[in-house]
Amino acid sequence: MSEGGSRGHPAIVCRCMDITEEEMLMAFKVMVRFLGTADPDTYRRISSATTGYCQGRGCLQHMQRYLARGMRELGISLDMDRLVPKKRPPLQPVPMGLFYNPEVLEE
Amino acid sequence: MRVVVVGGGIVGALTAYYLTERGAKVTLLEKRYFTYGSTGRSTGSFTAQQHHPVLVRAALRSIERVKELKKRFIEQRIPFAYRFMDDESPHVAIAMSDGDAERLEKEALIWSSGGAEVLRADPEKVTEYVPFLDPEAVRAAFITPKDYKAMPQPITWASIAAARLNGAETRTYEEVTKIEREDDAIAVRTSSGRKYVADAVVLAAGAATPKLASGVGDKFNDFVKPHYAGGLVTEPFRYVMKATVRVMRFSYRFTQTVRREFVATIDDMGEENQSLDVSDSLKFIEKASTITVKLMPVMRAVNILRVWGAYVDVTADRLPIIGWSLNAEDAVYYAFGFNDYGLSTSPYLAELIADEVSKGVRHPDLESFRPARALKQ
Numbered sequence: 001m002s003e004g005g006s007r008g009h010p011a012i013v014c015r016c017m018d019i020t021e022e023e024m025l026m027a028f029k030v031m032v033r034f035l036g037t038a039d040p041d042t043y044r045r046i047s048s049a050t051t052g053y054c055q056g057r058g059c060l061q062h063m064q065r066y067l068a069r070g071m072r073e074l075g076i077s078l079d080m081d082r083l084v085p086k087k088r089p090p091l092q093p094v095p096m097g098l099f100y101n102p103e104v105l106e107e
Numbered sequence: 108m109r110v111v112v113v114g115g116g117i118v119g120a121l122t123a124y125y126l127t128e129r130g131a132k133v134t135l136l137e138k139r140y141f142t143y144g145s146t147g148r149s150t151g152s153f154t155a156q157q158h159h160p161v162l163v164r165a166a167l168r169s170i171e172r173v174k175e176l177k178k179r180f181i182e183q184r185i186p187f188a189y190r191f192m193d194d195e196s197p198h199v200a201i202a203m204s205d206g207d208a209e210r211l212e213k214e215a216l217i218w219s220s221g222g223a224e225v226l227r228a229d230p231e232k233v234t235e236y237v238p239f240l241d242p243e244a245v246r247a248a249f250i251t252p253k254d255y256k257a258m259p260q261p262i263t264w265a266s267i268a269a270a271r272l273n274g275a276e277t278r279t280y281e282e283v284t285k286i287e288r289e290d291d292a293i294a295v296r297t298s299s300g301r302k303y304v305a306d307a308v309v310l311a312a313g314a315a316t317p318k319l320a321s322g323v324g325d326k327f328n329d330f331v332k333p334h335y336a337g338g339l340v341t342e343p344f345r346y347v348m349k350a351t352v353r354v355m356r357f358s359y360r361f362t363q364t365v366r367r368e369f370v371a372t373i374d375d376m377g378e379e380n381q382s383l384d385v386s387d388s389l390k391f392i393e394k395a396s397t398i399t400v401k402l403m404p405v406m407r408a409v410n411i412l413r414v415w416g417a418y419v420d421v422t423a424d425r426l427p428i429i430g431w432s433l434n435a436e437d438a439v440y441y442a443f444g445f446n447d448y449g450l451s452t453s454p455y456l457a458e459l460i461a462d463e464v465s466k467g468v469r470h471p472d473l474e475s476f477r478p479a480r481a482l483k484q
Contacts, residue, residue, distance in 0.1 A: 030186050034185065034186065034187070034264070034267075034268035034271065035141065035264055035267055035268060035271075035277070035279075036271060036277050036278070036279075037140065037141065037277075037279040039140045039279060039280070041139075041140045041143070042140050042141060042279075045260050046264075048366075051366075053342060053412065055412055055413060082280075086415075088387060088413050088414055088415055089387055089413075089414050090411055090412075090413075090414065093342060093410035093411065093412055094410060094411050095407060095408055095409065095410055095411070096341070096396045096399060096400060096406050096407055096408075096409055096410075096411055097396070097400055097406075097407025097408060098396075099389075099392050099393045099396035099397065100393075100396060100397050100400045100407065101393045101396075101397055102397060102401070104390070104393045104394050104397055105203075105357070105394070105397055105398065105401075
């Protein structure tokens, strides 16, 4: 696990949303303390990790490791299925115009 | 008084909080994760654009309540409270056809009769509120300028956090399987094998409530039907859009969140969704994209990052179901059927619900919502 970035700069966990390691650790603490839960769907929404342009390609694994480590430290048993938030389309960003189809609006 | 609240969406969260404020010992149970259901899947609107004057008033009072709660929760240092209500957001209801325009005119009368400030706007005026709008796509429009927008998760989380600070117990991934009388109390059993004992159970599980209700002998299935819904979110853009656009005919809502991404939802695709399926669908993407591009042609170049499916509980008269069970009087209390306006109206209504449950009173504002009208006898 990272101990902070290089030359005093913070380690960036989610590059799309600029989320640092400190923010990931804080988000985990907030989730557990204020909501009493530790699930990936809540974790990604509180931390904002995986919600940016690449939709988690760069940071999902990191988020999962922070989640797993945090749960282990709390002594909560880990169900591996529970580490994965729901995958959604599109596979990559797609312009809205591609789906334009006036027929669907006919009454 | 021990109360178990079933459902971790906005209604359950606020009800749990208000109950703890009234001294109840509360346990909140959520089958999956908080806001998993309808709450977490729509754009966050606080709008007076409701189809019944009682709901219009509930929405106006809810906006006031939310401002008070935000202040209170910030004082309690609850982290999500800063995002309780994101921004002022005039809601612009647009009619895209002449038929729509006639219906919209009637709806707007209901909003003003309920006390909302309503402006009629010609297509040119609408472009002041909605950037990139093509005025040719608009037949008529009405605006409620005093509405707000928010992301539903922070407000739900803050309410849950506040309830926990007041001593509530909360559990996620805890599915209720059985509710039954046990001696002088009620036992709520879950799929994890736990049992919770309470003096009253509030069923605030949205579209999942009818299934729980039939376990207690109340059959809502003819009156409440879950419908498919969906949402999409785009790449971020410079913050240009304060307003929220609505097209009633399609249950369509569109705005830009304070995270700067655009979000478009259709809160009722018009088809039943009994299995509470939340799969994404091409049909939804086409509909939401087409309406968006028709209204704001430049949006055709904006990239969609994520699409999701959803469900919404549609009641036959589009009013919520609030009140004690007929079969399990004083034991089971219903708070569901909020269609697409749960966020808009529950900050006010949930407080009345907490009063009825904890004090045994009956609030006049809830009389139109009683379960009797919705139950198969």
